[in-house]
Amino acid sequence: MQTEPMATISERELATLRKRLEALETMSELSSLLSSAIELDELMPLVIDRAKQDMDAEACSILFYNRETNKLEFEVAICAEDDTCNVLKKTISLDMGQGIAGWVAEQQKTLVITDARSDPRFFQGADAATGFVTRNMIAVPLIGRSGLIGVAEIINFNRQDYDIELIEQLCRQFSISIENAIYHRDAIKRERLKQELEIAATVQQSFLPATPSCSRNAVSVSAFSRPAAQVGGDLYDFIEPVDGMLGLLIGDVSGKGISAALFMAKVISDFRFLARGERSPGTVLSRLNASLTNAPRGMFVTVMYAVVNTGTGGVTLACAGHPPAIHVAESPARALAVPSGPPLGIMDFTYPDTPLSLHPGERLLFVTDGVFEAKNPQGERWGYETMLAVIEQNSRQPDLMKIIVDAVDLFAASSPQADDITLVEMHLHAPHSGE
Amino acid sequence: MKIEIVDYKGMKVISPAGEIDMHSSPILRKEIMAFVGQRITPLVVDLKEVTYIDSSGIATFVEGLKGAMSYGGKLKLLGLAPQIREIFSFSKLDKVFEIHSSADDIIQG
Amino acid sequence: MPRTQENNRFILTIPADARWLAIVRAAITKACELAAFPPTEAGHIVLAVDEACSNVIKYAYKHDPFQKIVLTVKVSDRRLEVFVDDEGPRVRLEDLQGRSLDDVRPGGLGMHLIRRAFDTVAFDGRKRRGNRLKLVRTVSEEKA
Numbered sequence: 168m169q170t171e172p173m174a175t176i177s178e179r180e181l182a183t184l185r186k187r188l189e190a191l192e193t194m195s196e197l198s199s200l201l202s203s204a205i206e207l208d209e210l211m212p213l214v215i216d217r218a219k220q221d222m223d224a225e226a227c228s229i230l231f232y233n234r235e236t237n238k239l240e241f242e243v244a245i246c247a248e249d250d251t252c253n254v255l256k257k258t259i260s261l262d263m264g265q266g267i268a269g270w271v272a273e274q275q276k277t278l279v280i281t282d283a284r285s286d287p288r289f290f291q292g293a294d295a296a297t298g299f300v301t302r303n304m305i306a307v308p309l310i311g312r313s314g315l316i317g318v319a320e321i322i323n324f325n326r327q328d329y330d331i332e333l334i335e336q337l338c339r340q341f342s343i344s345i346e347n348a349i350y351h352r353d354a355i356k357r358e359r360l361k362q363e364l365e366i367a368a369t370v371q372q373s374f375l376p377a378t379p380s381c382s383r384n385a386v387s388v389s390a391f392s393r394p395a396a397q398v399g400g401d402l403y404d405f406i407e408p409v410d411g412m413l414g415l416l417i418g419d420v421s422g423k424g425i426s427a428a429l430f431m432a433k434v435i436s437d438f439r440f441l442a443r444g445e446r447s448p449g450t451v452l453s454r455l456n457a458s459l460t461n462a463p464r465g466m467f468v469t470v471m472y473a474v475v476n477t478g479t480g481g482v483t484l485a486c487a488g489h490p491p492a493i494h495v496a497e498s499p500a501r502a503l504a505v506p507s508g509p510p511l512g513i514m515d516f517t518y519p520d521t522p523l524s525l526h527p528g529e530r531l532l533f534v535t536d537g538v539f540e541a542k543n544p545q546g547e548r549w550g551y552e553t554m555l556a557v558i559e560q561n562s563r564q565p566d567l568m569k570i571i572v573d574a575v576d577l578f579a580a581s582s583p584q585a586d587d588i589t590l591v592e593m594h595l596h597a598p599h600s601g602e
Numbered sequence: 603m604k605i606e607i608v609d610y611k612g613m614k615v616i617s618p619a620g621e622i623d624m625h626s627s628p629i630l631r632k633e634i635m636a637f638v639g640q641r642i643t644p645l646v647v648d649l650k651e652v653t654y655i656d657s658s659g660i661a662t663f664v665e666g667l668k669g670a671m672s673y674g675g676k677l678k679l680l681g682l683a684p685q686i687r688e689i690f691s692f693s694k695l696d697k698v699f700e701i702h703s704s705a706d707d708i709i710q711g
Numbered sequence: 712m713p714r715t716q717e718n719n720r721f722i723l724t725i726p727a728d729a730r731w732l733a734i735v736r737a738a739i740t741k742a743c744e745l746a747a748f749p750p751t752e753a754g755h756i757v758l759a760v761d762e763a764c765s766n767v768i769k770y771a772y773k774h775d776p777f778q779k780i781v782l783t784v785k786v787s788d789r790r791l792e793v794f795v796d797d798e799g800p801r802v803r804l805e806d807l808q809g810r811s812l813d814d815v816r817p818g819g820l821g822m823h824l825i826r827r828a829f830d831t832v833a834f835d836g837r838k839r840r841g842n843r844l845k846l847v848r849t850v851s852e853e854k855a
Contacts, residue, residue: 235849236787236790421694421823422823422826466823467693467694467820467823469694488694488695488697488698489697490697491697506671507697507698508664508667508668508671508698509664509667509693509694509695509698510693510694510695510698513660513661513664513693513820514661514664514665514820515668516664516668517668517671517672519671621733621736623729623732623733623736623761623765624729624732624761624765624768624769625728625729625730625732625733654736654758656758656761656762656765656821656824657762657765657820657821657824658765660820661820685754689758689824692824692827693820693823
């Protein structure tokens with residue numbers, strides 16, 4: 168015997184139930200999607216495509232709210248025609264309050280438009296640009312913990328038995344996922360940047376000489392370098408290009424950060440390769456320039472390269488836009504007028520050699536502009552002339568470089584160091600002076 | 603851009619006027635390289651009538667300098683407006699060219 | 712769809728010939744005025760766009776004056792976006808951060824001047840044919 172049902176369900180009730188069930192399925196599917204997808208770029212198209220299918224819609228899109236410009240911009244658009252999406256993503260943004268999405272963003276309320284063309288909030292602009300015809304749409308604000316994120320739109324949907332509360336609930340969940348994804352993306356970006364800076368600093372350090380001083384016969388060279396930020400653009404190097412010669416390079420790469428550090432590494436490695444066996448610093452700079460002129464990102468470097476005969480003290484200099492070296496002799500200390508070519512990396516050039524005699528007891532001092540461009544809290548520059556005066560007063564001090572750095576620090580006082588500071592000294596010792 | 607060669611107290615000065623860009627720099631280049639060909643030193647360019655310069659203009663001066671250096675000559679620039687001078691200092695070229703405020707500076711110097 | 716087509720941009724198409732650069736500079740100068748850039752920043756931006764076009768003429772078109780350059784300029788309050796489009800062979804600038812040491816490209820001063828003027832300097836990889844250089848600058852807060 169067949170049991171009568173306890174309660175009868177009408178066709179209509181059954182349809183409502185089915186609809187609820189389907190919606191719940193959609194929701195649970197989307198929910199698992201939302202909690203699993205962390206990459207924003209993966210998440211958005213998945214959700215939007217699912218929504219488009221579910222609503223049997225012609226197009227779906229998400230506009231992101233740009234806090235900086237106070238505008239809504241298309242982040243994702245899925246339409247039948249790729250071209251329509253491209254037009255939307257490239258050329259269209261909306262002011263707050265403008266159009267339906269603008270209204271939804273401003274009021275932070277869901278809007279269902281059944282006849283777009285008769286709605287006064289609807290503007291024809293996007294349709295005109297894309298050739299798309301909008302009949303109806305649902306626009307839901309995406310609101311996260313930190314406020315408005317954007318607006319989701321379902322356009323030209325054919326399904327009429329939708330549940331607006333459910334859509335809103337999904338959008339709330341969607342908002343949180345987007346917020347998480349953005350946070351995650353930014354955290355990854357920060358971490359990556361931090362790692363890169365660390366790598367660049369390591370690269371840079373590994374390219375500088377292991378010890379900041381070196382002696383051959385009567386000549387000794389030593390360096391002091393202090394970067395301003397974690398990664399700076401100053402460089403120096405010591406090399407023995409041929410027996411009985413010592414080469415000293417100082418330079419300042421334009422720009423800061425990772426690309427400057429990598430460019431600096433390229434400068435030093437190319438320099439070491441090109442300087443081997445070559446007595447003429449001008450020739451080395453001309454070749455180095457040729458290898459750097461096609462260098463990445465329009466970077467350039469000012470350098471001075473000096474080659475000294477460790478027996479005779481004869482020095483040959485070549486300069487590429489670098490500040491003048493200082494000859495520290497009896498008196499006065501003076502800036503050397505060395506003909507200079509342009510910084511390396513700008514254009515083809517033949518750098519001339521300038522000869523010079525260093526007498527026993529004399530020094531040549533090379534600096535980067537961070538030394539004399541140092542500023543005090545009042546914004547005044549220390550200046551090349553002031554530096555010359557300090558050198559003049561201390562020309563016999565063995566620790567001249569330290570005295571200069573102390574003077575810079577005293578002048579700069581509480582001001583943060585804006586640029587790298589590098590000094591390199593070449594000293595021809597007096598015979599038996601015991602220096 | 604227009605270019606005149608001005609005789610200032612016996613010193614020949616190249617005086618361009620207007621904007622130096624990729625279109626006009628070849629004209630300037632021709633004048634400068636003509637001076638280089640005559641091994642003139644100092645090679646003086648007065649920029650007081652120049653309102654704009656781009657990297658092709660800068661490159662033209664670097665080329666002139668390169669030519670002048672080949673015979674031990676010098677290239678001197680005069681009368682740079684602040685926005686022109688700024689490009690030279692940004693490119694670290696202010697120390698490479700001799701930059702003077704007036705032609706009299708060069709004659710006295 | 713309830714949106715307006717943007718009304719804050721203009722498009723300038725010039726033959727790829729250096730004699731038209733003066734037109735580009737005049738247009739960008741006025742765009743900088745409209746976007747309320749202070750004169751120094753505006754000067755840097757005008758120079759940088761000139762350099763970008765010069766690069767296209769030199770490197771993408773190899774001085775073929777029968778090609779064209781399309782500049783799309785979006786002017787907003789205190790913000791300027793410039794897109795420089797060409798139909799030349801692809802220029803690769805894989806990444807702005809510049810990680811490759813051996814990445815060889817026409818270097819020098821022009822690119823340096825472009826980087827000084829703009830916060831964003833990037834080639835749009837989605838463009839299928841030719842190159843699209845995207846340049847974005849916002850007025851510096853400290854100077855404003």
